[in-house]
Amino acid sequence: PSENGSGGGGERSASLAGPPVLENSVQKIDVNPPKGTRDFPPEEMRLRSWLFHNFREVSRLFGFEEVDYPVLESEALFIRKAGEEIRDQLYCFEDRGNRRVALRPELTPSLARLVIQKGKSLSLPLKWFAIGQCWRYERMTRGRRREHYQWNMDIIGVPEVTAEAELISSIVTFFKQIGISASDVGFKVNSRKVLQEILRSYSLSENLFAKVCVIIDKIEKIPIDEIKKELNSVGMPQEGVNKLLEVLSIKSLSELEEILGGAGEAIADLKQLFSLAEKFGYSEWIQFDASVVRGLAYYTGIVFEGFDRAGKLRAICGGGRYDRLLSTFGGDDLPACGFGFGDAVIIELLKEKGILPELIPQVENIVCALDHDLQGAAATVATMLREKGQSVDLVLESKPLKWVFKRAARINAQRLILVGNTEYIKGMVSVKILSSGEQSEIKIDELEYDHAVKEES
Numbered sequence: 172p173s174e175n176g177s178g179g180g181g182e183r184s185a186s187l188a189g190p191p192v193l194e195n196s197v198q199k200i201d202v203n204p205p206k207g208t209r210d211f212p213p214e215e216m217r218l219r220s221w222l223f224h225n226f227r228e229v230s231r232l233f234g235f236e237e238v239d240y241p242v243l244e245s246e247a248l249f250i251r252k253a254g255e256e257i258r259d260q261l262y263c264f265e266d267r268g269n270r271r272v273a274l275r276p277e278l279t280p281s282l283a284r285l286v287i288q289k290g291k292s293l294s295l296p297l298k299w300f301a302i303g304q305c306w307r308y309e310r311m312t313r314g315r316r317r318e319h320y321q322w323n324m325d326i327i328g329v330p331e332v333t334a335e336a337e338l339i340s341s342i343v344t345f346f347k348q349i350g351i352s353a354s355d356v357g358f359k360v361n362s363r364k365v366l367q368e369i370l371r372s373y374s375l376s377e378n379l380f381a382k383v384c385v386i387i388d389k390i391e392k393i394p395i396d397e398i399k400k401e402l403n404s405v406g407m408p409q410e411g412v413n414k415l416l417e418v419l420s421i422k423s424l425s426e427l428e429e430i431l432g433g434a435g436e437a438i439a440d441l442k443q444l445f446s447l448a449e450k451f452g453y454s455e456w457i458q459f460d461a462s463v464v465r466g467l468a469y470y471t472g473i474v475f476e477g478f479d480r481a482g483k484l485r486a487i488c489g490g491g492r493y494d495r496l497l498s499t500f501g502g503d504d505l506p507a508c509g510f511g512f513g514d515a516v517i518i519e520l521l522k523e524k525g526i527l528p529e530l531i532p533q534v535e536n537i538v539c540a541l542d543h544d545l546q547g548a549a550a551t552v553a554t555m556l557r558e559k560g561q562s563v564d565l566v567l568e569s570k571p572l573k574w575v576f577k578r579a580a581r582i583n584a585q586r587l588i589l590v591g592n593t594e595y596i597k598g599m600v601s602v603k604i605l606s607s608g609e610q611s612e613i614k615i616d617e618l619e620y621d622h623a624v625k626e627e628s
């Protein structure tokens with residue numbers, strides 16, 4: 172048994188006993204990950220790390236602080252009664268303490284919980300970002316994934332539309348940083364206050380608001396008659412439904428102003444956002460679209476979603492203002508807005524555009540003892556290099572040189588360092604620069620220099 176560091180010395184706990192032995196044969200376990208989930212072997216992990224590095228770099232550029240929360244939350248955090256898909260697919264269960272818990276389907280409720288928990292000790296505005304794995308339990312009939320990683324950026328404590336404008340700017344910055352331009356993607360921008368003003372004009376109660384938004388978010392996914400039926404079923408009169416559907420087809424702010432009048436908050440917010448977009452320099456990336464409401468019940472104002480202009484993919488990202496979320500958890504409301512950016516559609520987009528990055532393993536040195544009794548010497552050389560910040564792949568057992576060269580090529584090592592008797596007794600090792608084939612003997616305590624440079628000086 173291998174030492175596993177968890178008291179896994181001589182004794183083997185049941186978990187280490189492996190699968191049950193049946194009639195002298197071991198029943199092979201399914202070595203695939205659970206349905207709808209992914210492994211990240213090195214090649215996939217390099218792409219994920221590259222994506223997350225870009226998320227983090229943009230978050231740093233915008234002065235956001237990283238936060239995180241448990242992947243497991245109280246189920247109550249996600250129980251909303253607006254008929255959201257995210258609720259129907261909640262990955263929830265009862266734990267051994269008989270508590271109703273859930274694997275988080277999104278990060279925003281956790282953020283709200285932490286903000287309430289921290290309360291007055293927080294100095295506003297908060298600019299927090301997180302990259303977290305989110306879950307849903309979807310019947311595998313559609314074969315879709317049950318987990319994905321989401322980058323979230325949130326601004327808490329800013330009532331002005333400058334916050335939404337800043338968030339969209341951060342996503343534009345991200346797209347540009349990975350080689351995506353305004354000709355590849357855009358943002359559809361709207362405000363839920365448009366819907367609010369329509370409901371008010373028909374003196375329809377505000378608690379219809381969230382349910383109506385969730386229904387409208389399905390407008391491109393189910394037949395329009397189904398939409399009308401669902402709107403009627405939540406209590407919207409036919410006249411209101413017709414008016415609402417008419418407004419949803421509006422594609423310009425001036426048209427919207429004609430319908431709603433110029434006095435409402437919806438128009439003011441949208442005009443301010445488009446004006447700020449000009450100043451941020453991303454006007455070509457955004458367009459008004461009254462049909463965009465997003466599918467989360469808690470949005471209350473500006474909403475936006477990133478889409479691919481070729482129209483082949485699902486929404487790339489989405490977000491908006493959610494000024495009333497904290498009070499749904501019993502906290503004092505604070506103005507809030509944020510977005511979620513998943514790790515799947517963006518990769519599909521980069522593949523479509525043929526601009527996936529080429530990521531290869533990198534190591535500076537591969538160190539190998541030329542015979543078995545120099546294994547200790549090789550370890551000493553490796554340690555010295557590592558203490559100087561050099562990465563080393565140390566060959567851990569006696570291997571033929573052919574094997575060593577093959578491994579050096581596979582791991583893309585820059586230098587091969589051979590520890591041989593003749594050189595070692597002189598305090599030297601043999602170094603081969605694998606790109607040029609250039610070979611030389613170097614003093615061990617001079618190894619960390621980039622000796623190509625050293626020889627020139």
Ligand SMILES: OCc1cccc(Br)n1
Nearest residue numbers: 305306307316317318319
């Ligand atoms: O975008 C909704 C969602 C939530 C959790 C997991 C996955 Br995959 N997708």
